[in-house]
Amino acid sequence: MLLTKPHPSALAAPSAALPKPGPAANRVATPLPSSSSRRWGGLRVSAASVAAAAQPTPASTAAPALSRVDVLSEALPFIQRFKGKTVVVKYGGAAMKSPELQASVIRDLVLLSCVGLRPVLVHGGGPEINSWLARVGVEPQFRNGLRVTDAVTMEVVEMVLVGKVNKQLVSLISLAGATAVGLCGKDARLLTARPSRDAASLGFVGEVTRVDPSVLHPIIASGHIPVIATVAADQAGQAYNINADTAAGEIAAAIGAEKLLLLTDVSGILADRDDPGSLVREVDAAGVRRMIAEGKVGGGMIPKVECCVRAIAQGVRTASIIDGRVPHSLLLEILTDEGTGTMITG
Ligand SMILES: Nc1ncnc2c1ncn2[C@@H]1O[C@H](COP(=O)(O)OP(=O)(O)O)[C@@H](O)[C@H]1O
Numbered sequence: 423m424l425l426t427k428p429h430p431s432a433l434a435a436p437s438a439a440l441p442k443p444g445p446a447a448n449r450v451a452t453p454l455p456s457s458s459s460r461r462w463g464g465l466r467v468s469a470a471s472v473a474a475a476a477q478p479t480p481a482s483t484a485a486p487a488l489s490r491v492d493v494l495s496e497a498l499p500f501i502q503r504f505k506g507k508t509v510v511v512k513y514g515g516a517a518m519k520s521p522e523l524q525a526s527v528i529r530d531l532v533l534l535s536c537v538g539l540r541p542v543l544v545h546g547g548g549p550e551i552n553s554w555l556a557r558v559g560v561e562p563q564f565r566n567g568l569r570v571t572d573a574v575t576m577e578v579v580e581m582v583l584v585g586k587v588n589k590q591l592v593s594l595i596s597l598a599g600a601t602a603v604g605l606c607g608k609d610a611r612l613l614t615a616r617p618s619r620d621a622a623s624l625g626f627v628g629e630v631t632r633v634d635p636s637v638l639h640p641i642i643a644s645g646h647i648p649v650i651a652t653v654a655a656d657q658a659g660q661a662y663n664i665n666a667d668t669a670a671g672e673i674a675a676a677i678g679a680e681k682l683l684l685l686t687d688v689s690g691i692l693a694d695r696d697d698p699g700s701l702v703r704e705v706d707a708a709g710v711r712r713m714i715a716e717g718k719v720g721g722g723m724i725p726k727v728e729c730c731v732r733a734i735a736q737g738v739r740t741a742s743i744i745d746g747r748v749p750h751s752l753l754l755e756i757l758t759d760e761g762t763g764t765m766i767t768g
């Protein structure tokens with residue numbers, strides 16, 4: 423099943439009086455009245471949310487005070503529903519390029535943590551790896567969205583993801599007023615890897631064979647935000663490069679996360695990847711498999727949809743691909759009655 427319109431992404435009001443949502447229930451509530459929402463970059467978002475979220479102007483002029491407290495008030499039932507729940511957020515790619523956007527995404531993550539959710543951040547850093555590979559004269563190569571990883575590339579991937587990007591994100595979380603613990607898959611054997619089935623052409627690209635989330639539980643319980651770089655080792659200690667979307671899905675499943683959210687640089691899955699207006703609001707596992715088979719979903723979108731399907735099959739309640747370039751898309755997705763992007767259902 424594939425829904426492009428009408429817009430079904432409004433979240434059901436999560437009051438205790440309403441039926442408990444199934445995996446897809448977040449998406450099927452009545453669309454907002456047009457007076458309270460408008461289209462923005464292909465998304466339906468409330469005018470108040472847009473005003474509060476998108477403007478660098480002083481807060482006093484961004485929206486009338488009443489609208490701003492309306493937004494806050496709207497968040498209450500969502501905070502109540504998701505308090506104490508684990509949300510795995512994968513952030514990476516082009517959506518991570520701008521330092522301002524990075525800081526904004528991290529602030530949203532810290533806000534979620536402050537209101538009682540338990541975020542776990544799994545990060546990529548593909549563009550940063552590319553730029554460091556260029557410095558050592560290596561041309562990046564990808565097959566089906568995965569980086570061809572020879573020994574030199576593996577070394578650069580580990581240095582950039584574990585040494586640089588991970589610590590940068592930990593620092594940003596600190597700056598935003600929370601505390602984070604940076605890890606990679608090797609730490610406490612969080613992720614164990616084996617060579618991918620296409621090892622002959624992909625080199626040291628890994629598949630996850632095991633997730634041992636025991637190291638995450640005390641970190642999360644102490645109120646720290648785990649920040650995970652997706653480099654892992656096999657039994658012999660050989661390092662592997664794991665696609666960050668894939669790893670996020672496996673981690674979300676292993677810790678029984680409520681939500682898996684993949685932030686990327688498009689508005690979600692597009693029915694026609696050349697038409698930004700063709701956003702698919704909701705699609706089930708069979709539907710995305712068909713889209714891959716028909717060539718409608720390609721490149722880096724393949725590991726994303728595959729990991730969402732696997733995560734849902736393993737008990738994660740909802741998996742969504744959302745636009746990391748839209749200011750506050752994380753908050754719009756979790757704390758308002760409008761969804762953004764594409765929700766994948768079982
Ligand atoms: N049907 C599709 N809808 C949206 N994006 C698609 C689709 N098929 C392929 N893509 C590509 O997938 C990309 C997202 O994957 P990727 O670049 O790996 O993201 P990230 O770097 O955020 O992990 C999009 O920028 C787009 O080029």
Ligand SMILES: CC(=O)N[C@@H](CCC(=O)OP(=O)(O)O)C(=O)O
Binds near residue numbers: 514515567628663664
């Ligand atoms: C195997 C593989 O492709 N690994 C990815 C790991 C980082 C990643 O996933 O980064 P983004 O989320 O920013 O794309 C890579 O080397 O780019």
